[in-house]
Amino acid sequence: MLKLYGASFSSRLLLGTAQYPSPDILRQAVEASRAEIVTMSLRRESARARAGQGFWELIEQLGARVLPNTAGCRTAKEAVATAKMARELFGTPWVKLEVIANDDTLQPDLFGLVEAATILCAEGFEVLPYTTEDLGAAERLVGAGCSVLMPWAAPIGTARGLINKDGLRTLRAYFPDVALIVDAGLGAPSHAAEAMELGYDAVLLNTAIAKAGDPIKMARAFSRAVEAGRLAFEAGLIEPRDMAIPSTPVAGTPFFKIDHAS
Amino acid sequence: MQILLNGEPIATEARDLDELCAGLGLGDARIATAINGNFVAADRRCETKLAPADAVEIVAPRQGG
Numbered sequence: 217m218l219k220l221y222g223a224s225f226s227s228r229l230l231l232g233t234a235q236y237p238s239p240d241i242l243r244q245a246v247e248a249s250r251a252e253i254v255t256m257s258l259r260r261e262s263a264r265a266r267a268g269q270g271f272w273e274l275i276e277q278l279g280a281r282v283l284p285n286t287a288g289c290r291t292a293k294e295a296v297a298t299a300k301m302a303r304e305l306f307g308t309p310w311v312k313l314e315v316i317a318n319d320d321t322l323q324p325d326l327f328g329l330v331e332a333a334t335i336l337c338a339e340g341f342e343v344l345p346y347t348t349e350d351l352g353a354a355e356r357l358v359g360a361g362c363s364v365l366m367p368w369a370a371p372i373g374t375a376r377g378l379i380n381k382d383g384l385r386t387l388r389a390y391f392p393d394v395a396l397i398v399d400a401g402l403g404a405p406s407h408a409a410e411a412m413e414l415g416y417d418a419v420l421l422n423t424a425i426a427k428a429g430d431p432i433k434m435a436r437a438f439s440r441a442v443e444a445g446r447l448a449f450e451a452g453l454i455e456p457r458d459m460a461i462p463s464t465p466v467a468g469t470p471f472f473k474i475d476h477a478s
Numbered sequence: 479m480q481i482l483l484n485g486e487p488i489a490t491e492a493r494d495l496d497e498l499c500a501g502l503g504l505g506d507a508r509i510a511t512a513i514n515g516n517f518v519a520a521d522r523r524c525e526t527k528l529a530p531a532d533a534v535e536i537v538a539p540r541q542g543g
Contacts, residue, residue: 235543
């Protein structure tokens with residue numbers, strides 16, 4: 217079971233809700249993915265369009281736990297205010313904390329992230345910070361009170377997969393008791409499986425499913441990949457080797473000659 | 479007076495944040511608010527006076543990644 221701030225989940229796939237072709241395809245994709253946690257955002261509400269009001273019905277239909285984000289925030293102050301608005305609106309202490317440093321890479325501003333996480337944890341929030349594989353920042357975030365970390369695989373929406381696998385492996389080894397979720401940059405189910413094989417507790421993705429030719433089928437594919445990766449981790453992967461070892465027993469090989477064995 | 483509502487200048491006669499939301503037809507809507515970068519809880523809107531040039535944010539839930 218995936219455990220996040222005392223809550224247990226059978227699915228290890230967290231799903232973003234943006235960029236789907238239609239609300240109905242979003243709903244079907246969430247169902248196909250078996251995700252129990254979905255991310256949402258806050259955006260300015262127009263008195264004329266009232267777009268957010270209609271969205272409530274969809275949230276309820278999804279039947280998943282909501283993880284609100286602070287996407288687009290550029291400072292700790294913006295992120296803290298957005299988190300507070302989200303807590304009131306969604307009725308949850310959870311927040312996917314994002315403080316963005318750069319528009320081209322959408323990489324986290326680790327200084328602002330630690331500052332905001334420190335404030336929010338002290339105010340009772342259960343913070344899931346979108347971070348990098350940087351170990352120093354991770355230590356600060358855990359020290360601030362985060363019991364979940366969400367390092368990126370690659371920049372948001374790039375679909376490049378685990379671009380610093382060694383860094384992610386180190387983070388996993390260094391924090392065996394912290395829930396680690398790979399968030400952002402996954403493009404293929406194989407990327408998700410790779411993250412899970414490293415021992416990550418879960419993955420969070422959006423674009424790879426939402427922008428797929430068939431989002432519902434892709435949701436199913438990611439669901440299976442996450443499950444396969446987790447099973448492989450639990451089963452214990454064999455170590456890679458440089459040289460071949462025959463898998464078929466050598467003893468009793470027909471026509472065997474001793475010089476073949478040298 | 480002139481204020482900034484969601485980044486756009488508007489004229490309003492509302493004295494407080496609660497009146498502003500009601501005047502926009504959002505009194506009973508699922509929204510959250512902030513003034514000048516600081517969160518204002520729903521139950522504090524009626525005691526939160528508006529001043530000229532205040533920057534008001536009114537937000538609602540939306541899709542997100």
